[in-house]
Amino acid sequence: MAIRLPDGATIAIATVYGTAKAVSTITNAAPGVLTSAAHGLQNGTFFELKSGWQKISERIWKAANIAANTIEVAGSDTTDTNRFPTGASLGLLREIITWVPIPQVLSIETQGGEQQFWSGSFLEDDFDRQLPTTSSAQSITLGIGDDPTLPGYQALKAAGEKREVRALRVNLPDGSVILYNGYVSFNETPTLTKGQVMQVNATFSLQGRPVRY
Structure with missing residues (x-):
């Protein structure tokens, strides 16, 4: 068993992405290996993946075991062909080139992500049944000490004005990383x-x- 404190964590937003590269296929493996001709990524690079495989799509992954035209999607598991049907994995990837730190974070709050359920019964039943369906929409809100001169503030404002999807990286004190991907909204009116x-x-x-x- 292990517990950790987030004290000392740092946060950054992706601001510069490489040109989108076509992904022709991803293998059914753990980890999955994608093929993208002349992708140009390096080991350890983070990238956004969009794929016909919804369960790994719209997420930020780390590149590993790089070859000229292939990338190991570190941490992925696409072995289940029912969830990851062969031939349906094509898509796009974008390398994340620049991260801008977001300092002066006062709070991080998560909303949503709760499991949703279908409840009902058949005519002959005298009790309701419950089946899990989807999880509710999830968001993360950062409370930030107001300083419009900071690059992180400016990056958030620009992304919010353009309604762009951006990656968010949380670096924990033990060296582990949490990666999020979402549309940015920014309220520049301070409390x-x-x-x-x-x-x-x-x-x-x-x-x-x-x-x-």
Whole structure:
């Protein structure tokens, strides 16, 4: 058993991406290996993946065991051909080139992600049944100490104005990483509470599940 504190964690937003590269196939393996001609990525690079395989799509992954035209999608498991049908994996990848730190984070709150259920009964039943369906939409809200001069503030504002999907990286003190991918909304109107730090909020509306390394 292990428990950890987030104290000392740092956060960054992706601001510069490489040109989108076509993904022709991904193998059914653990980890899956994707083929993308002349992709140009390096080992350890993070990239956004869009794929016909919904369960690994719209997420941020790390490249490993690089070859000229192939990339190991570190941490993925696409062995189940029912969930990852052969021939349906083509898509696009974008290398993340630049991360901009977001300092002065006061709070991180998550919303949503709860399991949803169908409930009902057959005519002959005297009790309801329950089946799990989807999880509710999930978002992350960062409370940030107000300082419009900071590059992180400016990056969040620009992404919010363009309604762009951006990657968010949380670097934990033990060296592990949590990666999110979502639309950015930014409220640049600061709180004005006497005796309290002025704060603005940025929200990431997630498009896929987080990935952890």
